[in-house]
Amino acid sequence: MSGLQLSALDVAFLCLESETTPMHMGAVVTFRPHGQVHARELTTLLAERAARLPKLRQRPRTALFPPGAAIWADDPDFVASEHISHHHLSSLYEPDPLSAYASRWMGRPLDTGKPLWDLHLVTGLPDGEFALLLKLHHALTDGAGAYAVAVGLLDGLPRPARRAHSGAAPPPPRSPVDAVKEAVGSTLTQAGIASSVVRATRSPLSPISAPPSTERRLGLVRLDTAEIRRIRRTHGGTANDVVLAILSGALREWMINRGQRADDRTLRALIPVSVRGRSAEQLGGNKLSGYLCELPVGLDDPVERLLAVQREMSRNKAAGPARGAGAFPLLADRMPPMLHRLGSKAAGLAAPLLFDLVVTTVPVPPNRLTLDGTQVSGVYPFVPLAPRQAVGIAVATYRDSVHIGLQANGAAVSDVGSLRDGVLKSASRLLDTA
Numbered sequence: 001m002s003g004l005q006l007s008a009l010d011v012a013f014l015c016l017e018s019e020t021t022p023m024h025m026g027a028v029v030t031f032r033p034h035g036q037v038h039a040r041e042l043t044t045l046l047a048e049r050a051a052r053l054p055k056l057r058q059r060p061r062t063a064l065f066p067p068g069a070a071i072w073a074d075d076p077d078f079v080a081s082e083h084i085s086h087h088h089l090s091s092l093y094e095p096d097p098l099s100a101y102a103s104r105w106m107g108r109p110l111d112t113g114k115p116l117w118d119l120h121l122v123t124g125l126p127d128g129e130f131a132l133l134l135k136l137h138h139a140l141t142d143g144a145g146a147y148a149v150a151v152g153l154l155d156g157l158p159r160p161a162r163r164a165h166s167g168a169a170p171p172p173p174r175s176p177v178d179a180v181k182e183a184v185g186s187t188l189t190q191a192g193i194a195s196s197v198v199r200a201t202r203s204p205l206s207p208i209s210a211p212p213s214t215e216r217r218l219g220l221v222r223l224d225t226a227e228i229r230r231i232r233r234t235h236g237g238t239a240n241d242v243v244l245a246i247l248s249g250a251l252r253e254w255m256i257n258r259g260q261r262a263d264d265r266t267l268r269a270l271i272p273v274s275v276r277g278r279s280a281e282q283l284g285g286n287k288l289s290g291y292l293c294e295l296p297v298g299l300d301d302p303v304e305r306l307l308a309v310q311r312e313m314s315r316n317k318a319a320g321p322a323r324g325a326g327a328f329p330l331l332a333d334r335m336p337p338m339l340h341r342l343g344s345k346a347a348g349l350a351a352p353l354l355f356d357l358v359v360t361t362v363p364v365p366p367n368r369l370t371l372d373g374t375q376v377s378g379v380y381p382f383v384p385l386a387p388r389q390a391v392g393i394a395v396a397t398y399r400d401s402v403h404i405g406l407q408a409n410g411a412a413v414s415d416v417g418s419l420r421d422g423v424l425k426s427a428s429r430l431l432d433t434a
Contacts, residue, residue, distance in 0.1 A: 055072070068338030
């Protein structure tokens with residue numbers, strides 16, 4: 001795979017990287033062993049498996065053409081074990097040592113001169129549990145593509161099915177007229193997205209804006225999928241609608257606790273949408289679009305919030321992921337790489353003009369996940385914080401639980417516990433209506 005060119009969107013994520021805006025995704029994966037944890041054996045096993053994943057051996061390098069482009073190149077000095085660390089926690093000084101350690105780990109940027117990943121094995125958790133903390137730079141892949149990393153690092157997961165060759169004759173070549181029609185259609189689509197972006201911009205004074213900071217605060221929240229289904233059966237919509245409504249209620253309470261006005265206002269969330277095809281390379285670069293969803297934090301009634309979210313998401317889905325201001329990642333992917341080199345920092349600082357926070361859903365396979373025979377008990381994903389934004393939220397459903405990873409800017413949020421508690425209270429209020 002060496003020499004594969006990064007997409008324009010991948011380059012944009014590299015260009016957004018800074019000390020205060022590290023552009024890596026993260027995950028805290030917890031395990032419940034039945035016996036003693038042998039840390040040295042586990043780190044050795046993980047290093048062996050990581051070394052077999054070609055993408056994890058590569059680093060980005062500047063390409064000569066087109067201007068501003070980059071390619072993936074094998075790192076001649078790659079040693080997988082240098083990307084894997086072990087830390088044994090002590091609970092003497094911190095009430096939640098895993099979140100505290102993960103917060104410090106999340107705030108440290110990856111070295112973009114090396115393969116763009118980092119893995120920590122953390123032992124010393126209550127009841128003998130341990131955790132894996134994984135970072136992957138957003139230039140490497142999107143949340144959907146991260147599945148391929150789990151396939152390689154965990155035990156015996158089925159690899160993504162490749163579409164079998166049908167043996168049918170290839171389609172006839174396109175005529176010049178068809179080629180022109182496709183080019184015109186693509187241009188019109190890009191113009192429509194750009195126009196929507198301009199119309200969607202608003203005051204940069206977000207109620208949850210934040211100053212630049214290298215500090216991060218992480219919160220881990222678990223909800224019961226049976227309760228989510230019960231709410232959905234009562235009020236309709238999708239499971240994702242229910243989660244968004246719960247998060248809206250949590251953000252409302254969090255804002256009020258911070259002394260901010262929540263009534264009669266919304267928070268605009270960017271909701272990334274994967275446009276990765278079934279036959280696409282699973283660990284390939286980013287294949288993203290998105291929706292902009294107005295989260296109804298101004299509504300106190302939990303059912304009204306859910307109905308408002310349903311209307312918003314229905315409108316977004318009717319338009320599709322290739323239209324509207326939320327589709328700006330598609331526009332970014334069609335821009336020349338040099339434009340990202342020159343303008344990505346400024347574009348990143350303009351993020352509050354379009355949205356207040358990111359809320360993303362990360363796909364997790366339904367299989368029972370294990371590492372060296374030990375079962376996974378929790379999967380908490382984390383999304384990078386956009387510049388000037390106080391909080392980002394990622395959601396993953398695994399087995400019988402919905403796992404929510406909260407990441408907050410440490411300069412703006414001294415304690416993420418208020419938001420974490422708000423999620424649980426909001427879910428309880430909505431469940432009471434079911």
